[in-house]
Amino acid sequence: MTTTMGWLPRVLRWGFTVFTIFCGIGAVAILIVLAIDPKLPGNANFGTTQVEFLGLPGTVSLQNSTFGAQLAHGGLSMRVNDAAGLFEIVKHTGLPVALLHVLFFMLLFDLLRRLFRNVGRGESFTKPTFRLVQIIGFSLLGFSLVSAIAEGLFVHVLLDYLAHHTAVSVSGMAVRLPDAQEFHFGGDSHLGSSYFFTGLLVLALSEVFRQGLALKNDSDLTI
Numbered sequence: 001m002t003t004t005m006g007w008l009p010r011v012l013r014w015g016f017t018v019f020t021i022f023c024g025i026g027a028v029a030i031l032i033v034l035a036i037d038p039k040l041p042g043n044a045n046f047g048t049t050q051v052e053f054l055g056l057p058g059t060v061s062l063q064n065s066t067f068g069a070q071l072a073h074g075g076l077s078m079r080v081n082d083a084a085g086l087f088e089i090v091k092h093t094g095l096p097v098a099l100l101h102v103l104f105f106m107l108l109f110d111l112l113r114r115l116f117r118n119v120g121r122g123e124s125f126t127k128p129t130f131r132l133v134q135i136i137g138f139s140l141l142g143f144s145l146v147s148a149i150a151e152g153l154f155v156h157v158l159l160d161y162l163a164h165h166t167a168v169s170v171s172g173m174a175v176r177l178p179d180a181q182e183f184h185f186g187g188d189s190h191l192g193s194s195y196f197f198t199g200l201l202v203l204a205l206s207e208v209f210r211q212g213l214a215l216k217n218d219s220d221l222t223i
Contacts, residue, residue, distance in 0.1 A: 009120035016113035023106035030099045033091070040065065040087040079167045086161060093157050097150045104143045111136050125212040133206040140199030148193065 048061040051069075058071035067083035070076070080086050111132055118129045167174065 006120075009116045013113055013116040013120060016109045016116065020106055020109040020113060023102050023109060026102045027099060027106060030095055030102065034095055034099075037091070040084040042084070044083070075170055077169050080162065080165055081167065082165050085165060089157055089161050093154045097147075097154050100147065100150055104139070104147075108136065108139060111139070125209060127213065130206060130209045130213055133202060133209050137199050137202035137206055140195045140202060144193040144196035144199060147195070 042065055044062055044065060046062040048059050051058050051060050056071045058069065058076075060069045061067070062083055065083045067080040067086060069078045115129060115132045115136070118124065118126065118132070123129055168176075
């Protein structure tokens with residue numbers, strides 16, 4: 001048991017270090033794309049790609065600024081007439097949301113790296129470790145709220161654009177996409193987020209660390 005506890009914290013520490021570096025690289029890559037602000041060429045042609053959606057085969061294509069998707073079975077087809085506008089929305093609204101996630105995970109992995117560094121040193125029930133667990137819990141709770149707002153905004157903008165620039169048909173019959181205002185975005189969606197409940201669980205564990213630290217201090221004073 002002692003051997004297991006000896007190497008496992010080191011492995012986790014270095015693993016979280018690698019994840020932190022990868023997240024940092026991802027954040028820099030997103031920032032570079034936002035800074036360069038590339039545009040979709042008017043004659044863009046990426047050809048046709050075979051895809052599978054809900055178990056049904058289909059195709060996706062981008063030709064001359066028209067983005068289209070069609071299922072081979074079920075007669076469902078969708079065509080976005082201004083793919084350049086869709087590209088701009090994904091770039092200016094979707095990428096910042098992705099950057100938010102990458103930065104959060106970089107912070108989370110760094111906190112976990114520091115946590116398991118302390119554990120590897122035998123400093124599990126210490127004030128710095130207790131603070132790290134608390135910060136992780138509050139970070140998860142805060143991220144669940146902020147990400148819900150950011151993702152809701154992105155989906156709202158995306159649906160609003162698709163409603164005005166997309167032609168949808170089912171078995172040859174045109175279907176009108178509802179406006180973004182017609183969709184109900186639940187304000188309590190963050191309460192169902194796994195990050196929210198994980199944050200609550202981590203805060204509960206932080207109380208265990210706090211009580212363990214108090215018992216350790218009492219034991220040290222007794223000795």
